[in-house]
Amino acid sequence: MHKGWRAPGRVNLIGDHTDYNDGFVLPAAIDLECVVRSAPRTDSQMRVRWLDDENGDRYAEAVRQELALLGRADVGIDAEVTSTVPVGSGLSSSAALEVALAVALCAAADFWLEPTELARVCQRAEQRASGVPCGIMDQLTSVAGRVGHALLIDCRSLEIEPIPIPAELEIVVVHSGLPRALAGSAYAERRAACERTAARLGLEALRDATAEQVTDDPRARHVVSENARVLEAADALRSSDLARLGGLMAASHASLRDDFEVSTPELDALVTELTAAGALGARLTGAGFGGCVVALADREQATEIAARASERYRKSTGMTPTTYLCPAADGAGLLA
Ligand code: GLA
Numbered sequence: 001m002h003k004g005w006r007a008p009g010r011v012n013l014i015g016d017h018t019d020y021n022d023g024f025v026l027p028a029a030i031d032l033e034c035v036v037r038s039a040p041r042t043d044s045q046m047r048v049r050w051l052d053d054e055n056g057d058r059y060a061e062a063v064r065q066e067l068a069l070l071g072r073a074d075v076g077i078d079a080e081v082t083s084t085v086p087v088g089s090g091l092s093s094s095a096a097l098e099v100a101l102a103v104a105l106c107a108a109a110d111f112w113l114e115p116t117e118l119a120r121v122c123q124r125a126e127q128r129a130s131g132v133p134c135g136i137m138d139q140l141t142s143v144a145g146r147v148g149h150a151l152l153i154d155c156r157s158l159e160i161e162p163i164p165i166p167a168e169l170e171i172v173v174v175h176s177g178l179p180r181a182l183a184g185s186a187y188a189e190r191r192a193a194c195e196r197t198a199a200r201l202g203l204e205a206l207r208d209a210t211a212e213q214v215t216d217d218p219r220a221r222h223v224v225s226e227n228a229r230v231l232e233a234a235d236a237l238r239s240s241d242l243a244r245l246g247g248l249m250a251a252s253h254a255s256l257r258d259d260f261e262v263s264t265p266e267l268d269a270l271v272t273e274l275t276a277a278g279a280l281g282a283r284l285t286g287a288g289f290g291g292c293v294v295a296l297a298d299r300e301q302a303t304e305i306a307a308r309a310s311e312r313y314r315k316s317t318g319m320t321p322t323t324y325l326c327p328a329a330d331g332a333g334l335l336a
Contacts (some may be wrong), residue, residue, distance in 0.1 A: 019137040022155055029141050034093070035083070116143075116158045176290060223260075
Protein backbone atom coordinates (compact mmCIF):
# COMPACT_ATOMS: atom_id res chain seq x y z
CA MET A 1 0.00 0.00 0.00
CA HIS A 2 1.31 3.48 -0.87
CA LYS A 3 1.52 6.07 1.88
CA GLY A 4 1.98 9.78 1.24
CA TRP A 5 4.54 11.88 3.09
CA ARG A 6 4.88 15.65 2.76
CA ALA A 7 7.58 18.17 3.67
CA PRO A 8 7.42 21.93 3.08
CA GLY A 9 9.83 24.49 1.65
CA ARG A 10 10.72 27.48 3.79
CA VAL A 11 11.11 31.21 3.66
CA ASN A 12 13.44 33.00 6.04
CA LEU A 13 11.96 36.19 7.52
CA ILE A 14 15.30 37.33 8.93
CA GLY A 15 18.71 35.87 9.85
CA ASP A 16 20.70 34.87 6.78
CA HIS A 17 24.22 33.43 6.83
CA THR A 18 23.90 33.08 10.58
CA ASP A 19 22.95 29.39 10.89
CA TYR A 20 26.43 28.02 10.11
CA ASN A 21 27.87 30.51 12.59
CA ASP A 22 25.88 28.88 15.43
CA GLY A 23 23.58 31.93 15.36
CA PHE A 24 19.86 32.69 15.19
CA VAL A 25 17.32 32.49 12.36
CA LEU A 26 13.60 33.28 12.04
CA PRO A 27 12.14 31.23 9.17
CA ALA A 28 8.68 29.79 8.50
CA ALA A 29 7.71 26.63 6.65
CA ILE A 30 5.49 27.52 3.68
CA ASP A 31 2.56 25.85 1.99
CA LEU A 32 4.61 24.83 -1.04
CA GLU A 33 5.72 21.26 -0.47
CA CYS A 34 7.25 18.04 -1.71
CA VAL A 35 5.11 14.90 -1.58
CA VAL A 36 6.51 11.37 -1.65
CA ARG A 37 4.10 8.48 -2.15
CA SER A 38 5.89 5.27 -1.34
CA ALA A 39 5.61 1.61 -0.48
CA PRO A 40 8.29 -0.69 0.93
CA ARG A 41 9.84 -3.29 -1.37
CA THR A 42 10.98 -6.77 -0.40
CA ASP A 43 14.51 -6.01 -1.66
CA SER A 44 16.83 -3.05 -1.06
CA GLN A 45 16.24 -1.17 -4.31
CA MET A 46 15.03 2.40 -4.30
CA ARG A 47 12.90 3.06 -7.38
CA VAL A 48 11.81 6.67 -7.66
CA ARG A 49 9.61 8.25 -10.32
CA TRP A 50 10.22 11.99 -10.49
CA LEU A 51 7.13 13.78 -11.67
CA ASP A 52 8.59 17.31 -11.47
CA ASP A 53 12.34 17.23 -10.93
CA GLU A 54 14.60 14.93 -12.86
CA ASN A 55 17.63 15.91 -10.77
CA GLY A 56 16.41 14.30 -7.60
CA ASP A 57 18.27 10.97 -7.78
CA ARG A 58 21.46 12.40 -6.35
CA TYR A 59 19.55 13.75 -3.35
CA ALA A 60 17.62 10.53 -2.84
CA GLU A 61 20.80 8.47 -2.86
CA ALA A 62 22.47 10.88 -0.43
CA VAL A 63 19.53 10.64 1.99
CA ARG A 64 19.62 6.86 1.84
CA GLN A 65 23.36 6.78 2.50
CA GLU A 66 23.12 9.14 5.46
CA LEU A 67 20.28 7.09 6.99
CA ALA A 68 22.27 3.88 6.47
CA LEU A 69 25.17 5.41 8.44
CA LEU A 70 22.79 5.78 11.39
CA GLY A 71 21.74 2.15 11.18
CA ARG A 72 18.59 2.18 9.09
CA ALA A 73 18.00 -1.31 7.62
CA ASP A 74 18.32 -1.22 3.84
CA VAL A 75 14.64 -1.65 2.97
CA GLY A 76 13.93 -0.51 -0.58
CA ILE A 77 10.95 1.59 -1.69
CA ASP A 78 8.90 2.27 -4.76
CA ALA A 79 8.20 5.98 -4.71
CA GLU A 80 6.60 8.74 -6.71
CA VAL A 81 7.73 12.30 -6.01
CA THR A 82 5.96 15.57 -6.78
CA SER A 83 6.75 19.09 -5.58
CA THR A 84 5.20 22.53 -5.71
CA VAL A 85 8.38 24.22 -4.37
CA PRO A 86 10.04 26.01 -7.30
CA VAL A 87 13.52 24.62 -7.91
CA GLY A 88 16.55 26.91 -7.62
CA SER A 89 14.62 29.81 -6.14
CA GLY A 90 15.91 29.90 -2.57
CA LEU A 91 12.75 28.37 -1.10
CA SER A 92 14.53 25.14 -0.17
CA SER A 93 13.07 22.75 -2.70
CA SER A 94 15.95 20.37 -2.02
CA ALA A 95 15.44 20.44 1.75
CA ALA A 96 11.75 19.64 1.22
CA LEU A 97 12.73 16.74 -1.01
CA GLU A 98 15.33 15.40 1.43
CA VAL A 99 12.99 15.57 4.40
CA ALA A 100 9.99 14.02 2.63
CA LEU A 101 12.16 11.20 1.28
CA ALA A 102 13.87 10.65 4.61
CA VAL A 103 10.52 10.29 6.35
CA ALA A 104 9.31 7.85 3.67
CA LEU A 105 12.52 5.80 3.96
CA CYS A 106 12.33 5.80 7.77
CA ALA A 107 8.69 4.68 7.69
CA ALA A 108 9.45 1.82 5.27
CA ALA A 109 12.14 0.46 7.60
CA ASP A 110 10.29 1.32 10.83
CA PHE A 111 13.32 3.40 11.82
CA TRP A 112 12.50 6.64 13.63
CA LEU A 113 14.62 9.66 14.48
CA GLU A 114 14.13 12.67 16.72
CA PRO A 115 13.17 15.80 14.70
CA THR A 116 16.56 17.47 15.14
CA GLU A 117 18.37 14.27 14.22
CA LEU A 118 16.21 13.91 11.12
CA ALA A 119 17.08 17.49 10.14
CA ARG A 120 20.79 16.80 10.65
CA VAL A 121 20.64 13.70 8.46
CA CYS A 122 19.03 15.76 5.71
CA GLN A 123 21.55 18.58 6.12
CA ARG A 124 24.38 16.08 5.64
CA ALA A 125 22.57 14.62 2.63
CA GLU A 126 22.33 18.11 1.12
CA GLN A 127 26.04 18.67 1.68
CA ARG A 128 26.85 15.27 0.19
CA ALA A 129 24.63 15.73 -2.87
CA SER A 130 25.32 19.39 -3.67
CA GLY A 131 28.80 19.87 -2.26
CA VAL A 132 27.59 23.09 -0.60
CA PRO A 133 28.48 23.33 3.12
CA CYS A 134 24.99 24.48 4.11
CA GLY A 135 23.73 25.11 7.63
CA ILE A 136 20.77 23.48 9.41
CA MET A 137 18.05 26.12 8.87
CA ASP A 138 16.31 24.77 5.76
CA GLN A 139 16.03 21.14 6.83
CA LEU A 140 15.10 21.92 10.43
CA THR A 141 12.37 24.31 9.30
CA SER A 142 10.97 21.72 6.92
CA VAL A 143 10.88 19.20 9.79
CA ALA A 144 9.62 21.48 12.55
CA GLY A 145 7.41 24.14 10.89
CA ARG A 146 4.19 25.12 12.63
CA VAL A 147 1.10 26.44 10.85
CA GLY A 148 0.63 30.18 11.44
CA HIS A 149 4.03 30.50 13.16
CA ALA A 150 7.57 31.59 12.44
CA LEU A 151 10.33 29.62 14.20
CA LEU A 152 13.01 31.31 16.25
CA ILE A 153 15.83 28.77 16.01
CA ASP A 154 19.01 28.82 18.04
CA CYS A 155 21.31 27.05 15.59
CA ARG A 156 23.73 26.10 18.38
CA SER A 157 21.34 24.36 20.77
CA LEU A 158 18.74 23.69 18.04
CA GLU A 159 16.12 24.95 20.47
CA ILE A 160 13.02 26.19 18.63
CA GLU A 161 10.48 28.76 19.75
CA PRO A 162 7.41 28.98 17.49
CA ILE A 163 6.11 32.58 17.40
CA PRO A 164 2.60 33.31 16.08
CA ILE A 165 2.45 35.46 12.97
CA PRO A 166 -0.16 38.20 13.51
CA ALA A 167 -3.35 37.48 11.54
CA GLU A 168 -3.16 40.78 9.64
CA LEU A 169 0.26 39.91 8.18
CA GLU A 170 0.83 38.28 4.83
CA ILE A 171 4.19 36.78 3.89
CA VAL A 172 4.88 37.78 0.30
CA VAL A 173 7.68 36.06 -1.59
CA VAL A 174 8.73 37.42 -4.96
CA HIS A 175 11.16 35.56 -7.18
CA SER A 176 13.41 38.04 -8.97
CA GLY A 177 13.53 35.96 -12.15
CA LEU A 178 17.29 35.74 -11.63
CA PRO A 179 18.60 32.19 -11.14
CA ARG A 180 21.00 31.79 -8.24
CA ALA A 181 24.28 31.87 -10.11
CA LEU A 182 27.52 31.00 -8.28
CA ALA A 183 25.53 30.49 -5.12
CA GLY A 184 27.43 27.30 -4.28
CA SER A 185 31.02 28.49 -4.59
CA ALA A 186 30.38 31.96 -3.15
CA TYR A 187 28.49 30.37 -0.26
CA ALA A 188 31.42 28.11 0.59
CA GLU A 189 33.79 31.06 0.36
CA ARG A 190 31.64 33.15 2.75
CA ARG A 191 31.38 30.32 5.22
CA ALA A 192 35.14 29.76 5.18
CA ALA A 193 35.76 33.48 5.77
CA CYS A 194 33.49 33.41 8.81
CA GLU A 195 35.25 30.37 10.24
CA ARG A 196 38.67 31.93 9.71
CA THR A 197 37.64 35.04 11.62
CA ALA A 198 36.19 33.00 14.48
CA ALA A 199 39.42 30.97 14.68
CA ARG A 200 41.54 34.12 14.64
CA LEU A 201 39.50 35.51 17.53
CA GLY A 202 39.87 32.22 19.40
CA LEU A 203 36.11 31.62 19.32
CA GLU A 204 34.15 28.48 18.61
CA ALA A 205 31.93 30.40 16.19
CA LEU A 206 31.05 34.00 15.25
CA ARG A 207 27.97 33.58 17.43
CA ASP A 208 30.35 34.32 20.32
CA ALA A 209 31.88 37.49 18.85
CA THR A 210 30.98 40.96 20.11
CA ALA A 211 30.34 43.92 17.83
CA GLU A 212 33.59 45.52 19.09
CA GLN A 213 35.64 42.50 18.01
CA VAL A 214 34.49 42.72 14.39
CA THR A 215 34.20 46.44 13.61
CA ASP A 216 36.84 46.19 10.84
CA ASP A 217 35.61 42.95 9.29
CA PRO A 218 32.48 43.44 7.13
CA ARG A 219 31.64 39.72 6.78
CA ALA A 220 31.81 39.05 10.51
CA ARG A 221 30.12 42.37 11.20
CA HIS A 222 27.13 41.18 9.21
CA VAL A 223 26.90 37.96 11.21
CA VAL A 224 27.12 39.68 14.57
CA SER A 225 24.65 42.44 13.69
CA GLU A 226 22.26 39.99 12.00
CA ASN A 227 22.12 37.78 15.09
CA ALA A 228 21.12 40.81 17.15
CA ARG A 229 18.47 41.76 14.57
CA VAL A 230 16.95 38.26 14.65
CA LEU A 231 16.48 38.40 18.42
CA GLU A 232 15.00 41.88 18.16
CA ALA A 233 12.73 40.80 15.30
CA ALA A 234 11.47 37.86 17.37
CA ASP A 235 10.63 40.35 20.07
CA ALA A 236 8.88 42.66 17.61
CA LEU A 237 6.87 39.74 16.24
CA ARG A 238 5.86 38.60 19.76
CA SER A 239 4.53 42.08 20.50
CA SER A 240 3.10 42.69 16.99
CA ASP A 241 5.36 45.72 16.60
CA LEU A 242 5.23 45.58 12.82
CA ALA A 243 6.95 48.89 12.14
CA ARG A 244 9.97 47.73 14.13
CA LEU A 245 9.95 44.39 12.35
CA GLY A 246 9.89 46.11 8.96
CA GLY A 247 12.81 48.34 9.92
CA LEU A 248 14.85 45.31 10.98
CA MET A 249 14.20 43.60 7.65
CA ALA A 250 15.42 46.69 5.81
CA ALA A 251 18.56 46.80 7.96
CA SER A 252 19.12 43.09 7.34
CA HIS A 253 18.97 43.58 3.59
CA ALA A 254 21.40 46.50 3.75
CA SER A 255 23.84 44.41 5.77
CA LEU A 256 23.60 41.44 3.37
CA ARG A 257 24.15 43.85 0.48
CA ASP A 258 26.95 46.02 1.87
CA ASP A 259 28.77 43.92 4.47
CA PHE A 260 28.18 40.34 3.39
CA GLU A 261 27.91 41.18 -0.33
CA VAL A 262 25.46 38.47 -1.38
CA SER A 263 22.83 40.69 -3.01
CA THR A 264 22.46 41.63 -6.67
CA PRO A 265 21.15 44.82 -8.34
CA GLU A 266 17.92 42.93 -9.18
CA LEU A 267 17.30 41.88 -5.57
CA ASP A 268 18.06 45.42 -4.41
CA ALA A 269 15.58 46.84 -6.95
CA LEU A 270 12.87 44.42 -5.89
CA VAL A 271 13.33 45.27 -2.22
CA THR A 272 13.15 48.98 -3.04
CA GLU A 273 9.99 48.58 -5.13
CA LEU A 274 8.21 46.43 -2.55
CA THR A 275 8.97 48.93 0.18
CA ALA A 276 7.88 51.87 -2.01
CA ALA A 277 4.64 50.03 -2.86
CA GLY A 278 3.76 49.77 0.84
CA ALA A 279 5.33 46.59 2.23
CA LEU A 280 6.18 46.83 5.94
CA GLY A 281 9.63 45.47 5.21
CA ALA A 282 11.47 43.50 2.54
CA ARG A 283 14.81 41.74 2.18
CA LEU A 284 16.56 39.08 0.18
CA THR A 285 15.93 35.64 1.67
CA GLY A 286 18.17 32.58 1.76
CA ALA A 287 21.70 32.48 0.41
CA GLY A 288 21.33 35.42 -2.01
CA PHE A 289 22.99 35.81 -5.45
CA GLY A 290 19.54 35.77 -7.09
CA GLY A 291 16.40 33.90 -6.16
CA CYS A 292 13.74 35.45 -3.94
CA VAL A 293 13.01 38.37 -1.69
CA VAL A 294 10.56 38.19 1.20
CA ALA A 295 8.25 41.01 2.23
CA LEU A 296 5.69 41.43 4.97
CA ALA A 297 2.52 43.25 4.05
CA ASP A 298 -0.91 43.98 5.39
CA ARG A 299 -3.06 41.01 4.33
CA GLU A 300 -5.69 43.17 2.60
CA GLN A 301 -3.10 45.02 0.52
CA ALA A 302 -0.58 42.25 -0.15
CA THR A 303 -1.72 41.27 -3.64
CA GLU A 304 -1.92 44.88 -4.74
CA ILE A 305 1.50 45.74 -3.29
CA ALA A 306 3.15 42.76 -4.98
CA ALA A 307 1.49 43.59 -8.31
CA ARG A 308 2.53 47.24 -8.23
CA ALA A 309 6.11 46.46 -7.20
CA SER A 310 6.42 43.67 -9.79
CA GLU A 311 5.23 45.94 -12.57
CA ARG A 312 7.79 48.62 -11.76
CA TYR A 313 10.52 46.02 -11.30
CA ARG A 314 9.72 44.46 -14.67
CA LYS A 315 9.90 47.85 -16.35
CA SER A 316 13.21 48.89 -14.80
CA THR A 317 15.07 45.56 -15.08
CA GLY A 318 13.40 43.64 -17.91
CA MET A 319 13.20 40.60 -15.58
CA THR A 320 10.05 38.53 -15.04
CA PRO A 321 9.18 38.26 -11.34
CA THR A 322 6.84 35.65 -9.81
CA THR A 323 4.82 36.24 -6.63
CA TYR A 324 3.89 33.67 -4.00
CA LEU A 325 1.68 34.47 -1.02
CA CYS A 326 2.99 32.07 1.61
CA PRO A 327 0.97 31.24 4.71
CA ALA A 328 3.16 29.53 7.34
CA ALA A 329 2.66 25.76 7.27
CA ASP A 330 3.28 22.69 9.40
CA GLY A 331 6.50 20.70 9.12
CA ALA A 332 6.85 17.25 7.59
CA GLY A 333 4.34 14.49 8.19
CA LEU A 334 1.90 12.00 6.84
CA LEU A 335 -0.23 13.37 4.03
CA ALA A 336 -3.73 14.05 5.29
C1 GLA B 1 21.03 28.45 2.35
C2 GLA B 1 21.56 27.37 3.31
C3 GLA B 1 21.15 27.67 4.74
C4 GLA B 1 21.50 29.11 5.14
C5 GLA B 1 21.04 30.10 4.06
C6 GLA B 1 21.53 31.49 4.34
O1 GLA B 1 19.63 28.40 2.32
O2 GLA B 1 21.08 26.10 2.94
O3 GLA B 1 21.74 26.75 5.63
O4 GLA B 1 22.86 29.23 5.40
O5 GLA B 1 21.47 29.72 2.78
O6 GLA B 1 20.96 31.98 5.50
